Amino acid sequence: MFEWIISILLLIGGCFILVGSIGLVKMPDFYMRLHGPTKATTLGMASLLTAAMVFFSTTQAGLSIKEILISLFLLLTAPISGYMMIKSAIHHKLDCIERTKGIDNIEDDV
Amino acid sequence: MLETVMLIVFAMVGVSLLLNVWRLLVGPSVPDRILALDTMYINSIALIILYGMSMGTTLYFEAALLIAMLGFVSTVAVCKYLLRGDIIE
Numbered sequence: 001m002f003e004w005i006i007s008i009l010l011l012i013g014g015c016f017i018l019v020g021s022i023g024l025v026k027m028p029d030f031y032m033r034l035h036g037p038t039k040a041t042t043l044g045m046a047s048l049l050t051a052a053m054v055f056f057s058t059t060q061a062g063l064s065i066k067e068i069l070i071s072l073f074l075l076l077t078a079p080i081s082g083y084m085m086i087k088s089a090i091h092h093k094l095d096c097i098e099r100t101k102g103i104d105n106i107e108d109d110v
Numbered sequence: 111m112l113e114t115v116m117l118i119v120f121a122m123v124g125v126s127l128l129l130n131v132w133r134l135l136v137g138p139s140v141p142d143r144i145l146a147l148d149t150m151y152i153n154s155i156a157l158i159i160l161y162g163m164s165m166g167t168t169l170y171f172e173a174a175l176l177i178a179m180l181g182f183v184s185t186v187a188v189c190k191y192l193l194r195g196d197i198i199e
Contacts, residue, residue: 007115014122017156021126024133024149030142037149045152048119052159056168066171067159070178074152077182081148084189089141091193 002058009051016044029096030089031103038082046071116164123156144188151181 023036049071056064090106127150134146155174162170187197 003112007112010115010119013156014119017126017153018122021129021149021153024146025129030139030145033142034145037145037152041149041152045156048156048159052163055163059166060168064168066168070155070159070171070175073175073178073182074155077178081182081185081189084186084193085141085145085148088144088189088192089139092139092141094139094141 002054006051006055006058009047009054013044013046013048013051016040016047020044029100030094031086031096031100034082034086034089038078042074042078045074113164116160120157120160120164123153123160126153127157140192141189144185144192148181148185151177155181 017040020036020040023040024033027033027036049067053064053067056067096103130146130150130153134143134150137143137146155177158170158174158177162168162174190197
């Protein structure tokens with residue numbers, strides 16, 4: 001029973017991490033590339049750490065909840081690092097393809 | 111069954127790390143390389159957690175937590191350096 005739950009959570013996490021990295025490679029410009037790692041990879045890590053939590057709670061004595069620490073920390077810090085990266089990309093005035101909209105509305109107030 | 115699934119997920123995270131290395135080497139601009147490094151430290155946390163699970167020990171948990179904190183701080187520091195030319199003004 002628990003083995004099935006752990007396996008499904010691990011597979012979901014691995015798929016999300018892989019999708020995030022494929023998005024990092026395949027997307028055409030930086031503003032699109034930022035979507036993959038900051039969203040998909042963070043969600044994959046949350047799923048994988050939940051799997052680790054269930055695994056260590058069932059195989060070892062006592063409830064293991066310290067994996068929540070890493071999960072919470074990643075979920076809190078991924079938007080902040082994404083914000084800092086998009087800020088530096090705007091500051092460097094990176095090129096974007098025509099379909100990327102809203103780039104004219106940004107004022108470089110850095 | 112769990113061993114097979116762990117091997118599959120190990121392979122997935124390994125392929126993700128290789129893709130990140132490709133973006134780190136090719137990446138046309140500096141923010142691209144920062145983004146690739148940021149993804150690489152998250153993927154290495156996944157690899158460490160998986161290794162600890164396959165060994166059946168919680169010994170590697172502290173290493174993962176340390177990498178998470180230092181990776182975030184280093185990403186913010188490099189972005190700050192790109193923005194202002196200085197980290198602590």
